[in-house]
Amino acid sequence: MKVIKPGVVIVGCGTVGGGTAQILWRDKSLLRERTGVDIELRKVVDLSFDHAKSLGIPEKLLSSNLDEALSDPEVGVVVELVGGMTFAKTVIEKSLRAGKCVVTANKALLAHHGNELLALARENGVAISFEASCAGGIPVIRALYDGLIANRIEALYGIVNGTCNYILTEMIQKGQSYEVALKAAQQLGFAEADPTLDVAGGDSSHKLTILASLAFGRKVDLASIPVSGIDTLSFDDVSYGSKLGYVVKLLAIAQRMKDGISLRVRPSFISKDHPLAWVSGPFNAVSIYGSAVGHTMYYGRGAGASPTGSAVVSDIVGVITGTAGIGFETLGIWPDRQSDAIQLPSEEIRSRYYVRCMVQDKPGVLARVSTIMADRGISIASVLQPEVQERDGKAVPIVITTHLAREGNIHDALREIDAQEFSREPSVWLSIVDEPNEFGGE
Amino acid sequence: MKVIKPGVVIVGCGTVGGGTAQILWRDKSLLRERTGVDIELRKVVDLSFDHAKSLGIPEKLLSSNLDEALSDPEVGVVVELVGGMTFAKTVIEKSLRAGKCVVTANKALLAHHGNELLALARENGVAISFEASCAGGIPVIRALYDGLIANRIEALYGIVNGTCNYILTEMIQKGQSYEVALKAAQQLGFAEADPTLDVAGGDSSHKLTILASLAFGRKVDLASIPVSGIDTLSFDDVSYGSKLGYVVKLLAIAQRMKDGISLRVRPSFISKDHPLAWVSGPFNAVSIYGSAVGHTMYYGRGAGASPTGSAVVSDIVGVITGTAGIGFETLGIWPDRQSDAIQLPSEEIRSRYYVRCMVQDKPGVLARVSTIMADRGISIASVLQPEVQERDGKAVPIVITTHLAREGNIHDALREIDAQEFSREPSVWLSIVDEPNEFGGE
Numbered sequence: 001m002k003v004i005k006p007g008v009v010i011v012g013c014g015t016v017g018g019g020t021a022q023i024l025w026r027d028k029s030l031l032r033e034r035t036g037v038d039i040e041l042r043k044v045v046d047l048s049f050d051h052a053k054s055l056g057i058p059e060k061l062l063s064s065n066l067d068e069a070l071s072d073p074e075v076g077v078v079v080e081l082v083g084g085m086t087f088a089k090t091v092i093e094k095s096l097r098a099g100k101c102v103v104t105a106n107k108a109l110l111a112h113h114g115n116e117l118l119a120l121a122r123e124n125g126v127a128i129s130f131e132a133s134c135a136g137g138i139p140v141i142r143a144l145y146d147g148l149i150a151n152r153i154e155a156l157y158g159i160v161n162g163t164c165n166y167i168l169t170e171m172i173q174k175g176q177s178y179e180v181a182l183k184a185a186q187q188l189g190f191a192e193a194d195p196t197l198d199v200a201g202g203d204s205s206h207k208l209t210i211l212a213s214l215a216f217g218r219k220v221d222l223a224s225i226p227v228s229g230i231d232t233l234s235f236d237d238v239s240y241g242s243k244l245g246y247v248v249k250l251l252a253i254a255q256r257m258k259d260g261i262s263l264r265v266r267p268s269f270i271s272k273d274h275p276l277a278w279v280s281g282p283f284n285a286v287s288i289y290g291s292a293v294g295h296t297m298y299y300g301r302g303a304g305a306s307p308t309g310s311a312v313v314s315d316i317v318g319v320i321t322g323t324a325g326i327g328f329e330t331l332g333i334w335p336d337r338q339s340d341a342i343q344l345p346s347e348e349i350r351s352r353y354y355v356r357c358m359v360q361d362k363p364g365v366l367a368r369v370s371t372i373m374a375d376r377g378i379s380i381a382s383v384l385q386p387e388v389q390e391r392d393g394k395a396v397p398i399v400i401t402t403h404l405a406r407e408g409n410i411h412d413a414l415r416e417i418d419a420q421e422f423s424r425e426p427s428v429w430l431s432i433v434d435e436p437n438e439f440g441g442e
Numbered sequence: 443m444k445v446i447k448p449g450v451v452i453v454g455c456g457t458v459g460g461g462t463a464q465i466l467w468r469d470k471s472l473l474r475e476r477t478g479v480d481i482e483l484r485k486v487v488d489l490s491f492d493h494a495k496s497l498g499i500p501e502k503l504l505s506s507n508l509d510e511a512l513s514d515p516e517v518g519v520v521v522e523l524v525g526g527m528t529f530a531k532t533v534i535e536k537s538l539r540a541g542k543c544v545v546t547a548n549k550a551l552l553a554h555h556g557n558e559l560l561a562l563a564r565e566n567g568v569a570i571s572f573e574a575s576c577a578g579g580i581p582v583i584r585a586l587y588d589g590l591i592a593n594r595i596e597a598l599y600g601i602v603n604g605t606c607n608y609i610l611t612e613m614i615q616k617g618q619s620y621e622v623a624l625k626a627a628q629q630l631g632f633a634e635a636d637p638t639l640d641v642a643g644g645d646s647s648h649k650l651t652i653l654a655s656l657a658f659g660r661k662v663d664l665a666s667i668p669v670s671g672i673d674t675l676s677f678d679d680v681s682y683g684s685k686l687g688y689v690v691k692l693l694a695i696a697q698r699m700k701d702g703i704s705l706r707v708r709p710s711f712i713s714k715d716h717p718l719a720w721v722s723g724p725f726n727a728v729s730i731y732g733s734a735v736g737h738t739m740y741y742g743r744g745a746g747a748s749p750t751g752s753a754v755v756s757d758i759v760g761v762i763t764g765t766a767g768i769g770f771e772t773l774g775i776w777p778d779r780q781s782d783a784i785q786l787p788s789e790e791i792r793s794r795y796y797v798r799c800m801v802q803d804k805p806g807v808l809a810r811v812s813t814i815m816a817d818r819g820i821s822i823a824s825v826l827q828p829e830v831q832e833r834d835g836k837a838v839p840i841v842i843t844t845h846l847a848r849e850g851n852i853h854d855a856l857r858e859i860d861a862q863e864f865s866r867e868p869s870v871w872l873s874i875v876d877e878p879n880e881f882g883g884e
């Protein structure tokens with residue numbers, strides 16, 4: 001791989017672009033001392049520069065001319081931080097074709113077009129790095145391609161969306177409803193005005209696509225990942241789960257199974273004793289189970305200008321020193337060179353489940369519910385029928401936890417329960433995620 | 443840097459040597475697929491081979507002739523896993539002089555002679571890698587030289603000794619004495635027959651020397667690090683601390699201060715809300731605070747054949763692909779090329795403190811204790827005088843927590859308190875470690 005010039009162009013000077021520019025500019029001498037490389041910020045390309053100017057980036061570095069910036073022979077690295085799927089893709093393609101290495105934090109783009117972009121980089125003899133695309137400042141992509149390279153990855157569980165984790169923490173710790181917690185998150189800047197991409201699980205599924213493809217060394221199909229968000233989560237379920245010893249987290253889950261891999265994004269119950277249960281507020285964490293290393297976890301801030309900038313700059317350093325290029329050329333885990341993952345349909349997932357049925361309060365209902373479940377091979381582990389103050393006529397909850405069951409069977413059973421004359425509201429279910437066998441095996 | 447041949451010699455086939463050999467041998471095709479490199483285990487050098495044979499390592503790979511193994515031109519990497527300070531040092535020096543890259547897990551040797559060995563590697567144009575020397579399978583050394591390279595490291599707090607953490611967890615969760623917990627750890631293989639190196643803090647100080655030298659990019663002097671272990675910890679203090687909202691952990695602490703760095707190994711109280719408080723049993727974890735990334739934490743198994751082997755093999759892969767060589771040549775944080783750290787004496791540490799005085803139960807004692815502390819500028823934050831069943835004649839505890847104080851002043855105050863006529867036993871003190879300002883500043 002060729003020598004990469006230490007000149008950098010940042011395209012997009014929003015939150016992360018600004019944070020990155022600030023590290024490169026303000027901490028220039030610190031970076032030189034620590035990295036041994038003289039990284040030079042050559043241009044910050046955007047259409048408006050209010051943010052860049054407020055950060056003290058000198059005017060001579062600001063430009064609206066992408067092509068001119070790319071034609072600079074001293075530029076070895078283009079950092080794409082515009083976000084979105086259209087112009088961002090153009091920026092990356094143009095840069096790769098111009099022989100520049102690319103650093104990006106764009107999880108949506110990578111989840112949809114990552115393999116295509118990786119292949120284009122390879123065609124042009126340059127590298128593409130994306131540590132900042134998952135879990136912000138936490139070096140978890142590096143763990144997958146470097147620190148844990150000696151492991152067959154058995155499972156990965158990620159809290160990879162700080163907005164959701166902040167909202168869930170408020171619900172759990174302060175007993176708030178989803179709506180109130182969301183409003184608090186919006187006021188603090190932890191949630192967007194339109195929070196859909198975060199709270200409905202889409203953002204987590206983008207990150208899961210990237211993490212799973214590296215963990216298993218396979219092409220992962222985003223569209224085939226079942227995704228539920230926290231936007232339909234009821235406080236009652238958070239509260240019943242807590243009584244049963246569980247904490248609810250929005251988990252991005254990747255598991256190696258006998259016949260393929262199982263991927264999903266789901267609000268899930270995990271034991272209060274699992275390290276992921278302790279991750280609160282806007283923090284992210286990823287638990288990775290490797291065949292040799294067992295359980296490791298990586299914790300930190302998953303968003304924000306300077307935490308994400310930290311990851312972007314670590315990629316810039318890797319690209320310029322040449323380690324990124326070697327990894328990109330040599331390692332076998334990059335999905336563009338690999339076959340498609342066998343992604344198991346969600347019906348085939350085997351998990352424990354939490355189920356809440358809302359039923360008429362009359363004799364025989366619990367027996368009927370139990371029979372419907374038993375008929376589908378679902379074995380009940382515990383039943384909690386909370387005391388309800390005024391029973392007359394109102395629906396009462398039956399909360400059930402199951403032993404390991406096939407998810408398709410759970411769906412079938414709940415469909416049948418909801419069709420019964422005693423059923424008052426659609427039943428609710430959540431996965432209960434148990435810690436896997438630490439050193440492999442289902 | 444030259445191309446490194448993919449042949450590997452492992453010297454020392456004990457627990458970690460065996461684990462490493464097993465990964466290289468049993469998982470050969472997995473490693474080839476994931477790394478893109480055909481790593482070849484050429485020889486396992488030891489004097490006895492019972493363990494190697496029990497792992498299924500073929501006899502033709504077993505040898506007692508180190509010099510012959512080193513003379514093999516196909517060998518690019520020598521893995522030193524004999525441990526100890528004398529023969530291990532010879533193995534590494536011979537290997538480096540023979541132009542082989544070295545991978546080692548030997549924290550004691552690196553803490554004492556790391557700079558000398560790094561310089562010798564540099565002289566011979568080869569790299570030396572040591573991910574497995576700290577925190578076993580957790581890629582925390584990589585976090586310091588790669589993932590967090592864009593950060594000025596402000597502070598590092600490590601639970602880096604699984605034996606101690608196992609014993610402390612038993613004391614906290616089961617209310618056991620140190621002696622009983624130690625015996626349990628020994629029976630389970632978590633503690634050696636002679637546990638001194640672990641429980642007295644020596645092993646943690648070795649790891650702290652390595653971690654701090656990379657975090658701050660300075661030569662660290664092991665002998666100047668104040669070290670206390672858990673072997674003198676009383677269950678009473680664990681219990682009082684718990685009442686005050688703290689968990690006791692043996693912490694390896696490195697903090698950047700205005701005038702230098704402060705390093706120490708200490709059983710310390712941390713808030714029950716800090717992620718390190720949740721690390722239980724034999725697990726390790728390291729919290730690192732970076733100027734850009736804020737708080738990150740790395741969690742996993744700090745010992746054991748295959749977790750440590752995972753780290754050793756990641757180093758072997760880095761050496762053979764060439765990324766280790768580039769990092770070793772380019773980065774500025776390797777301590778052998780840097781100046782000495784300014785290590786502040788322990789008297790100058792500023793921290794909060796927990797103090798337990800054992801005094802005669804009579805009027806005026808608390809007033810006198812408070813006055814002695816106030817005279818040294820120590821401000822009291824809380825006092826806990828637990829009810830004691832039978833008071834007559836017995837010593838009663840006064841438990842005090844302080845605001846930020848200079849450690850030298852604490853020592854002076856306790857010396858004076860212990861000299862009073864009402865003092866019945868030597869006073870006990872422990873640091874209370876608060877989470878630092880996440881984005882820098884004292």
